Amino acid sequence: MFGILGGGKGHKIKGTVVLMRKNVLDFNEIVSTANGGVLGVAGGLFGAANKVVGGIVDGATSVFSRNIALQLISATKTDGLGNGKVGKQTFLEKHLPTLPTLGDRQDAFNIYFEWDESFGIPGAFYIKNFMQAEFFLVSVTLEDIPNHGTIRFVCNSWVYNAKEYKKDRIFFANKTYIPNETPTPLVKYRKEELENLRGDGTGQRKESDRIYDYDVYNDLGNPDKSADLARPVLGGSSAYPYPRRGRTGRKATKRDPKSGTPTSDTYIPRDESFGHLKSSDFLTYGIKSLSQNVIPQFQSAFGLNAEFDKFDDVRGLFEGGLYLPTDVISKISPLPVLKEIFRTDGEQALKFPPPQAIKVSKSAWMTDEEFGREMLAGVNPCLIQRLQEFPPKSKLDSTVYGDQTSTITKEHLEINLGGLTVEEALNGNRLFILDHHDAVRPYLRKINDLPTAKSYATRTIPFVERRWAHRSHWLLNESLPHPRGDEFGAVSRVILPADQGAESTIWLLAKAYVVVNDSCYHQLMSHWLNTHATIEPFVIATNRHLSVLHPIYKLLLPHYRDTMNINGLARQSLINAGGIIEQSFLPGPFSVEMSSAVYKSWVFTDQALPADLIKRGMAIEDSSSPHGLRLPTEDYPYAADGPEIWATIKYGCKNTSFSTTSQMLLLHKIPNSKAFWKELVQVGHGDKKNEPWWAKMQTREEWIESCTTLIWTASALHAAVNFGQYPYGGYILNRPTQSRQFMPEIGSPEYDELAKNPQKVYSKTITGKNEALKDLTTTEVLSRHASDELYLGQRDGGEFWTFDKEPSEAFKRFGKRLAEIEDKISGRNKNSSLRNRNGPAQMPYTVLLPTSGEGLTFRGIPNSISI
Structure with missing residues (x-):
């Protein structure tokens, strides 16, 4: 393969342009065509393949050749005004479907640029799309530039119709310069491109935009639909500080001019959404499908008061499957992303993959050792602290919340310290704390006023002997707001481990309140x-x-x-x-x-x-x-x-x-x-x-x-x-997300029920069936590669x-x-x-292994927050 055709003036530089067409897997198209629930989505998946955009069938490669033009920009020669020379507009030519370096769904095209020595070395190019539909530009390679060699442009960007842009789309060669070292001919183009990306801070953004700007979190609520759906604006105030998110410019709601109108198609700069290129779009779109279609089907199938009666009911989700009415399963199964996530055995069975927590042992999660191990090696290993003062104190404003110091005493601790004093245990780095108190306490009264939420502000103190979590070396401190008012502090109690009778279930419930907070x-x-x-x-x-x-x-x-x-x-x-x-x-x-x-x-x-x-x-x-x-x-x-x-x-x-x-x-x-x-x-x-x-x-x-x-x-x-x-x-x-009733008190009917049927009381206390299925389906999506x-x-x-x-x-x-x-x-x-x-559950700590394969692997460090 050679790069220069002809001799003397009138040389031509040969280039290869690699792009991907907009196609059936573009979820922006699917969203707009799927208006009929899950079945509509499935129809959109297959129907979009035949969609004609603007009357032009852009899938025909000959269309690309006639409708995409490039112009080279010199990095070494100027136009007389100090800016890089711009070459003649040139269109794509021959389609190269068998190029060995092509990736999945990629197309390559030849292109030939007129060139002579007065143009110098290309450092950028303009591109214009004269089609109605966008395409994804992967790369451009120029071969055998005289006295230079190959130049590579890594693009990875959506290119829309040229009329969508105020300034022509530009791409730069795969080379780096700090600003004061940028070749003079490219300085203007570098500056203009940054100005394009900043925008002017006005207007509502549209799909083709590439503008990066800031806004507060004013789009979480929906006050126009219901007063119950109003939410405070997060960011821009001392009361509700928050990081900024990308600005969309949507119109304000009618009831709250500070809130933006929610939408099912939130703008992000176009290149931040890879559309049909990433299979993870199946997963991310799956989240929306779960929210809009699947979860409401669960609600319809089980009603509002669905409960697990015993632990085997929960394990049945993975072992025997969940039996749903025929009309429900038919509305779930057509969506390909959900077929991948759920395993169906029979017409009405919806079966989930077993979580690693119960693959080896069905009961390891109940042990104190596993409870403690997950503080260090579980899904939230960044909160555990070494206890450095006793008793644990609160950083909350005492003029508002009163004295929130822990009610755990030295006597509570020292009976389990193996003869050590609290001071000796502290100095020996033997006492630790999992402290959710200050994060939960300011909202606890509001939370407990909700119809199905009852919980405590918790502090958990393990004492480390030869291993992390010996059974008898635990203390849990649970606090409730004082009934006379926040300024009076807390009503607290200390709970110690137990392994027999109703008290063992009390201890299991006490750990559950901690895990809910965690x-x-x-x-x-x-x-x-x-x-x-x-x-x-x-x-x-x-x-x-x-x-x-x-x-x-x-x-x-x-x-x-x-x-x-x-x-x-x-x-x-x-x-x-x-x-x-x-x-x-x-x-x-x-x-x-x-x-x-x-x-x-x-x-x-x-x-x-x-x-x-x-x-x-x-x-x-x-x-x-x-x-x-x-x-x-x-x-x-x-x-x-x-x-x-x-x-x-x-x-x-x-x-x-x-x-x-x-x-x-x-x-x-x-x-x-x-x-x-x-x-x-x-x-x-x-x-x-x-x-x-x-x-x-x-x-x-x-x-x-x-x-x-x-x-x-x-x-x-x-x-x-x-x-x-x-x-x-x-x-x-193992990891409930809700607690729906308080700990039973000795002598109460609830305590008597706990003694007779501990599994039922535990199940009624933690997350219910509908909410558990929401957790299960969503986290299964979010845990995949x-x-x-x-x-x-x-x-x-x-x-x-x-x-x-x-x-x-x-x-x-x-x-x-x-x-x-x-x-x-x-x-x-x-x-x-x-x-x-590994612990009792036999789950090796693998989440920081750098590599992974596809799917639910429980390992791997992606470069970015992509799911």
Whole structure:
């Protein structure tokens, strides 16, 4: 294959354009055609294949050849005004269906550009689409440029009809420049592209837009539909601080001018939604289908008061299947995404895959050891702390809530400390605490006023002997608001373990109240707030201020993949008023509002894993350690595996984007870099803009640390709190999300019932059948990996962002280090002396293994928050 045709003037540069057509799997099309429930969706899936857009059948490859034009832009020669020369408009030519490098559903075309030496080296190109329908541009490759070689443009972007854009679409070569090193002919084009992405802050966004802008969370409620669906605006006030989300510009509701009108088709910048390219769209669209179609069918089938009567009823969901009326199963089964998620055996049986929590042992979840192990190796391993003061105190305002100090006494503890005093146990790093008290207490009165919610603010204290959770070494402290008013403090009691009679069920219920609090804190704070919500402002600020040519943009882009997409979907179906979270989690309508209260104490620098572990007392700085940390509790899988991942991410940042030979050392002096961080702090996280802990970004070390923290949050932290959701929470007895009645008091009829039928009382106390099915179906979707997921150390199409040797080699070493870590983690999981690696449930700690296959694998660290 040769790149220059002819001789002298009139040479032609040969190029290859790879694109993908809009087709049947584009879910934007399916949404618009599916108006008839699940059957309508299924019809949309198959009917969209024959849809004619604007009267033109864009599937014909000859149409692409006649209707897509490119113009090269020089990176070395100017037009006399200082801007890169623009070449002649050139159309695609021959279709190349057998090109060996093509991916699934990709098409390649030849294109020939007129060229001579006066044009110089191409550094960018304009592209115009003259068709009615959009297409996805994958890449453009120019071959054998004289005195240069091959030039590669990695595009990965939707291109709409040229009339949709105020400025022509432009793409730059796969090379990086900090702004002051950008070739002079490209400076104007780089600046214009950033201006296009920022927009002007006005108007309602449409599908083809690529504009990144900020807004508050004003779209969760629906006051025009019902006063019960009104929700406070989160963000922009001291009462409800919150990170910003992407602006859509939708019209205000009639009843509340501060709230935006909800919609089933929320705008996100077009390239943030990969549409038909990602099989994960089956999963994300599945969430919407669950919310709008499947869950209402469950409600219809079982009614409002459906209950599990015994533990075998719950296990039956996985062993024998759930028997539904024929009309219900017929409305669920046609949707392909749900066929993949649910296993159907027989016309009326809906069978779920068994969660790992019960694959080996059906009763391990009931043990104290497993209860404690999941604090360290479960789906929410980031909340446990080493107890550093006694008694535990509250940070709540005592003028509002009175004295909220724990009522646990030294006498309660010391009977189980093996002869140690409380002080000796504290000094020996033997006492820990799982503390949900301050997060739950401000909302507890409101929660307990809900018809089917009854709970406590809890503190749980384990004492560590030779292993993490010896049966007799537990204390639970449960608190309720004082009946005379909040200012009078709390009504509390301490519960100790028991293993016989009704008291053993009381102890099991006491643990359930703790797990309900932990499930809610995990979903709303550890998962949604600390990863999804806090990362979105970074996505917006990066696209507004860091050009695609910027090395930091190249570094961060893979860690933003699909985040705005899944967050937009969450606002439609998961965290919205009346959505799945409000329906199936304890706080109900106060769910996301509670996460706003926790955001008040959010600190970006504390999201760095070493800082987080040290702050919680779960690690101690130790310069002699390979990672600078020593663990008081060695058998803490999250803290044992995490620092190695963290250190490797930091190595990757330092050596691929912040090498000592680069002028990245001077980042703090570059206007674009300064503007990126300034806007992120002052707008993206504007409610925290006056906090003193924000890095000033004046040194290379500050940039490395901040980028490492960001990538850790978007990749490993999210993996740790996401992909265990179904393995642990799919079995609702192990991880309930609701508590619906208070603990029975001795002498009451409820206590007598508990003594006679403990399983029924336990089942009636925790999440009911309808809500359990909502949890089960949703977490099964959210715990899955797509077939084309990209994991830490991988890049789209295998492309690194630069051909420069030093960072390219460093990226390869980054991948090798991750492979070595995977081997180490697998080795630790086989070490029988590390009991928390498997525990009674025999669930190895695998969520921080870097790689994974497709599906429900309980492992793998994707680059980004993509589900």
